[in-house]
Amino acid sequence: MPLKLERQENVPLAGLVAAPFVALAVTLVVGTVMFAVMGRDPVEAFRIYFVDPLSDAYTLQELVVKAGPLLLIGIGLAFCYRANRWNIGAEGQYVAGALAGSWLALATHGTEAGPWVLPAMLVLGALGGAAYGLIPALLRVRFGASEILTSLMLVYVAQLGLDYLVRGPWRDPAGFNFPQSVSFDAVATMPLLLGEGRLHAGIVIGLIAVAAATFVLGRTLVGFSIELGGSAPRAAAFAGFHEKRVTYGVFAVSGALAGLAGIIEVAGPIGNLQPSISPGYGFTAIIAAMLGRLHPVGILVASLVLALTYIGGEAAQISLRMPFDVTRVFQGTLLFAILAADVLVRYRIRRVEGTRHA
Amino acid sequence: MRKILSLALGLAAGAALAGAGALPASAAEKLKAAWVYVGPVGDFGYSYQHDQGRKAVEKAFGDKVETTFVENVQEGPDAERVIEQLARAGNKLIFTTSFGFMEPTLKVAKRFPNVHFEHATGYKRAANVATYNAKFHEGRYILGQIAAKMSKAGTVGYIASFPIPEVISGIDSFMLGAQSVKPDMKVKIVWVNSWFDPAKEADAAKALIDQGADIIAQHTDSPAAMQAAEQRGVKAFGQSSDMIQFGPKAQLTAIVDDWAPYYVQRVQEQLDGKWSSTDTWDGLKEGVVHMADYTNMPDDVKRMAEETEAAIKSGALHPFKGPVYKQDGTLMVKEGEVMSDKDILSLNWYVKGIDDKVPGQ
Incomplete structure (x- = not known):
């Protein structure tokens, strides 16, 4: 049947x-x-999973810290997916952004560089991620290559590039050959928002992104051209929207936000470059984008829900074994x-x- | 009444275990201890062995200690949260068992001065952070000797994880052992850039066998290479765990990590209020590293291996005793001297006779 x-x-x-x-x-x-x-005991389990993390100041902060990168990447992906462009490589753009921004942190390490370092790192991170995101866009526009495959494969290129740098040229010379860079200076580190805990300024950037994306996607011609290009490409062409420009645009935005997430994470909770700087945020963010129905506010909620399941899962391992x-x-x-x-x-x-x- | 009795019993038991007879500070209160693993406890390798150590603690102390573990923890920001949650959950002694947990452990330790932390394989300590590691290279010297005796091709294949000192010193020690038996022994090295990736490890083993290696050594955590060796009819050495079940005809021996004695000792010190930040680096003598049964080899090879093992244990033999030459022929350790622990722990060059280059140099 x-x-x-x-x-x-x-x-x-x-x-x-x-x-x-x-x-x-x-x-x-x-x-x-x-x-x-x-x-x-199921009641106990649900309490540890869903109630405890939400009733403690520390875990609430952790929830936001964990949701931060998912939120930024997810919003970027919403631009792509609304336009029917399937960027699966946010993880790679995240790494590329982290590398671009970290370059400045390492170049100014130990110098008298002032408070301009962190903002410059964020800009570099966004630019690095955008440039990396434009590669699959270019391959699609120029050669008709599937962006699903190229963006995904570029993830491994970025990860191996990071691997090479932290084991080779960017390795901490005083680190006994262990694969990691020096710890970033204070001027290259995300400021903490509260005295205690790990909540840092990254979430502010995330919330600005939510507001900006809500406006652009919902209220502007750009947002409309993205939406229309995705759902009715022929109608969009008749309306005079350029398909190529939309492709480049959404990949650049998506890459920039993923790159921003990468440099924020490295300059925030991690504090230096390591062979592994993401527990798969770029892929988990795809779930966040879909769960949030490609709407920025929805993605904000979805990111928090996903973060809750991770943190609750860890708590269940710890308390319930x-x-x-x-x-x-x-x-x-x-x-x-x-x-x-x-x-x-x-x-x-x-x-x-x-x-x-x- | 019962309370007093159990308290007295607890005190007596604690004192008996302490040996010296010092009264434990909180015998009646349960000690909560926790472990953080980088892999699954079912990897049959590195994390599995640490968990065996945790189980030994449970067995040794019964209901005086409550243990917890978190497995599959990513090195990076997640690790810091897991460690912090364990500290918040009331654990007073926390073992973080992978190199990548070093910075997160130190960060959390700063916020919890009353909790004691132990980080495996790292080099940074604090007042409440101790480090511990094992002299795996001692076992590798024995492997090198066995390989030199058993190899007909004169070439051994070596599957390496990351070019960090622990792994480089293992390769050097292996080759020094091999050269002590057969000076022109050759080694081919494949870096898989992972501690645990069974598919890559198996591929590396097959590629090495195709290139003419008839003995496989590994510094990665899964039994995949052992299985590949078994299939192809060559010999191999196990890593971290006794892997004889995966290579009944292939395994010559295995370097087994046995963390149980260390964990039991440290928990005891914590219970006695005698814990302090130490840097422990034990080996064959102390039992943290021990050799699996010598199998699939003639009696004379087995005897040689046992004699070497005994000599290392007694201190008569040191794998890095002079003269030790660097690849380019520079004398690094003089005749009659041995390399210092510090130098071994930061070793980043190959000994003479290895026809390869350390990656990233």
Whole structure:
């Protein structure tokens, strides 16, 4: 019996509001069974997962720190995905931005350079990420190469470039040959917002990005041309929008925001260059962008939800001695339920009769 | 009444274990200790061995100690959060077991002066941060000797992870051992740039065998190379864990990390209130490094290996005893001297006879 998903014309508002709660309820049911089978108290588990991280000043800060890079990268990806350009390589642009910005931090290390260093690093990071993001755009426009493949493969190039630099030319000479750069000077480090904890100025940049992107995507001609180019390319062409310009534009914005996230992370919580500077933020941000329905505010919420599942998962490992894999399965269950609820609200499942092929 | 009794029992047990008889500061209170691993505990290699050490602590101290671990922790900003959460959760002794946890450990330690931290394989310490490592290179000297005896081709394949001193000194020690048996022994080295990547490790092993190596040595954490050697009918050495189950016909021996004695000792010191920031670097003698059974080799080779092992344990033999020459022929350690621990820990050059270049130099 073949089934078909049919888009609903008028999605009831009540359904849209209820969907996340239904998803949460489903997750709770699945989680209860899972935790009970594991021999853990489900109520306790949910408290540690969802309530504790939100009721403690320290973990709240950590939540924001973790969500920060997801938010910036996710907003950039929304530009690409709205235009139907599939940038899968944000992870590489993140690394490229981190490298470009770190170059200045290392070049001025130990000198009397003033407070201009950090802002300059951020600009360099954004430019580095944008330049790296423009490569797949160029390959697509000029040669018709699939940007999905080229952007993804450039991730590995960037990671190996970072690897080479921290083991070779940028290695801390006093570091016993260990692969990492010197720690950045104070003028090359993100300022902390509160006395205690790790909350740094990066989130302010993230919130500015949310506001700016909401405005550009929702209220300007540029945003409209991106949207239209993605959903109706021919109509966009008739309207006089340049497809190539849109391709370059969205990749540049996406790369710049990913690069900015990279340099903020390196100049913030990490503090120097290391062989690994991202636990896959560039890929996780794809989930954040999709969960947030490509809307900046939605992505802000989605980033916080994703960060919560990571931090809750760690807390569950620590307090409940839950294995790492179980926490990941639980995270997957939650994401699956949210996406499924979303689809079921917006689409109707229809039985298709009489279309069976011989 | 029962409380007093159990307190007395606890005190007595603590004193008995302490040996010296010093009264523990908080015998009735449970000590919470935690471990942070870079890989999964099921890697059958490095993280697995650390977790065996944690289990040994649980067994030795029973309900006086409560242990926790977090596995698969990324080196980087996530590590700092995990370590901080462990400190906030009331753990008083925290072991961070990978090199990349060095800076995060120090950062958290600064904020928790009353919590004690132990970082494995690093070199930075603080008043409440100790470091510990093992002299893996001692075992590698024995491997080199066995390889030189067993290899018909005269070429050994070496799968290396990262060009850091621990790995370079391992290669040097291996070759010094090999040269002590067969001066013209050759080594081919492949860098996989990972501690744990079974697919890459297996590929490296196959490539080395194709290039004529008939013995495989590795400084990576999975048993993949051992399995490849078993399939291709060549011999190999295990790493971190005894990998005989993966290479019943291939494994000659393995360098096994045994952190249990160290962990038990440090937890005991913590319980006694005698913990201090130390830099521990033990080897074969102390049992932190030990050799798996010598298998798949003739008796005379086995005897040689056992004699070398005994000589290293007794101190009669030092893998880096002079004369040791650098690749270009410079004399680095004079006849009758041995290389200092400090020099071994920062070693970044190959000994004479290795026809290769240290990456990044």
